[in-house]
Amino acid sequence: MRKTYITTAIPYVNGAPHIGHAMDYCLADVFARYQMLIGNEVRFQAGTDEHGNKIFQKANELGLPVEDYVKENSDKFKDFIHKLNVSYTDFVRTTDPEHEKRCQEIWMKLRDHIYPAKYEGWYCTGCERFITEKEYEENHGICPDHQKPYERLEEENYYFRISDFKESITSAIEAEKLKILPEFRKKEVLKLLEDTPDVSVSRPKSQLTWGVPVPDDENQVMYVWIDALANYITVLGYPDKDISDWWPAAAQFVGKDILRFHAIIWPAMLLGLGLPLPENLVSHGMVLSDGQKMSKSIGNVIEPVEVINKHGIDAFRYYFLRHIDTFADSDFTWEKFENAYNNELANDLGNLVQRLATLASKNNIVLDDYTLVLPEEYRALMDNFEFSKAFDYAWEKVQGINRRIDEEKPWSLAKEGKTEELNACMNSLINALLNANLMLKPFLPNACEKISAAFDKTVTVPTQPLFPKSK
Numbered sequence: 001m002r003k004t005y006i007t008t009a010i011p012y013v014n015g016a017p018h019i020g021h022a023m024d025y026c027l028a029d030v031f032a033r034y035q036m037l038i039g040n041e042v043r044f045q046a047g048t049d050e051h052g053n054k055i056f057q058k059a060n061e062l063g064l065p066v067e068d069y070v071k072e073n074s075d076k077f078k079d080f081i082h083k084l085n086v087s088y089t090d091f092v093r094t095t096d097p098e099h100e101k102r103c104q105e106i107w108m109k110l111r112d113h114i115y116p117a118k119y120e121g122w123y124c125t126g127c128e129r130f131i132t133e134k135e136y137e138e139n140h141g142i143c144p145d146h147q148k149p150y151e152r153l154e155e156e157n158y159y160f161r162i163s164d165f166k167e168s169i170t171s172a173i174e175a176e177k178l179k180i181l182p183e184f185r186k187k188e189v190l191k192l193l194e195d196t197p198d199v200s201v202s203r204p205k206s207q208l209t210w211g212v213p214v215p216d217d218e219n220q221v222m223y224v225w226i227d228a229l230a231n232y233i234t235v236l237g238y239p240d241k242d243i244s245d246w247w248p249a250a251a252q253f254v255g256k257d258i259l260r261f262h263a264i265i266w267p268a269m270l271l272g273l274g275l276p277l278p279e280n281l282v283s284h285g286m287v288l289s290d291g292q293k294m295s296k297s298i299g300n301v302i303e304p305v306e307v308i309n310k311h312g313i314d315a316f317r318y319y320f321l322r323h324i325d326t327f328a329d330s331d332f333t334w335e336k337f338e339n340a341y342n343n344e345l346a347n348d349l350g351n352l353v354q355r356l357a358t359l360a361s362k363n364n365i366v367l368d369d370y371t372l373v374l375p376e377e378y379r380a381l382m383d384n385f386e387f388s389k390a391f392d393y394a395w396e397k398v399q400g401i402n403r404r405i406d407e408e409k410p411w412s413l414a415k416e417g418k419t420e421e422l423n424a425c426m427n428s429l430i431n432a433l434l435n436a437n438l439m440l441k442p443f444l445p446n447a448c449e450k451i452s453a454a455f456d457k458t459v460t461v462p463t464q465p466l467f468p469k470s471k
């Protein structure tokens, strides 16, 4: 048994969750459930990123005390994670006093790599990010993600000497000691690393009040990303506790838009602290709405609760984990969602369960003892974070069982009184279903539990179809 630590990006709380936020949680949850399935012990972090000007300004606009505002939105994210049926174990808020105190301790430990200097350049409030001249020119002064002009800054900051760690990070990534997935993102990161200057890691208090104070300079506040990235270890108790049981993380899940922070600043922080690098950094694509990134600032957000309420959480997870590619950007449309639900979930799986349970119960089939195993091909895909492909693999098995029923026609065997053959045929089909069900467990935990229950020793026909067809 291995101790496996899994993390998700902590969202900003300048609004409620949208369906794009589900990606981190769903992917990490599939990995967590898979790890548990193969016998590993899992610790799974989630949380909220609550500092920064964007959030502070939003609370001000709404006339709310910022503490109340962040609490309210943090609760919405927590609620969302529960609705998604995500098996997290730890929840961290960056405004937790414990987190803030640990962040300051981390800062002091990194002090040798931090120096004061003047920053003169561009900044994107949407990304909470310093922008290089090259990027400014490439994007013609406008952030492509937030569609807002970059701001000009001139201020005294502390800088983090990334150059102290560049070589070590590059060789760790190249040697896959820190594995970046998918492969093409790894190449992007290595290219980016070559040009990465030292990064600014604080802002004057006059510019940023809502953040963790720099411990030995009352005029400076930590840059939000330092505070945010630290969450992955402060939640484990670092530096007060020994975290070596859980750290390094087996997998950290982030969107491609924030990979640069996780592949450059974060490893530099870890190396500065003398901590090992995470094993896998998995960066997923974006869920798009009409071909555009879904974002609060753009205003094209699809309400996740609406999608969950339509057909339940397993339908939501089905769509997100199979039809939204794990790594590439994919569009969410209601039409595709409805099709996937009716034609695949309800037809392929829902009907199969109903059909087999009804046939077995009508004919008093006695179930054999089945051996459930995860096939090598499936395990290889799951181990490589190719979740949508692993899901496809399991689904092909489901479709294969449907084809077999049509070919082997157990109802004819029943009619002809071929009891022994019928028994063998039904047991073989149910065995195949339960093996497919095992592979589906990380993806559709609710439905799979019902399927296991329906064929547990004796057969119970579900009173309600698993996935009632929509009208």
Ligand code: MSP
Residues within 6 Å of the ligand: 008, 009, 010, 011, 012, 019, 020, 021, 023, 024, 049, 228, 229, 230, 231, 253, 254, 255, 256, 257, 258, 285, 286, 287, 288, 293, 294, 295
């Ligand atoms: N607060 C930072 C993360 C700090 S992690 C130390 C942040 N927050 S965010 O709210 O903008 O994004 C949180 C996560 O949701 C990120 O992984 C991001 O990529 C993901 N997504 C946000 N919008 C998304 C889509 N439309 N589609 C898929 N993922 C998206 O960045």
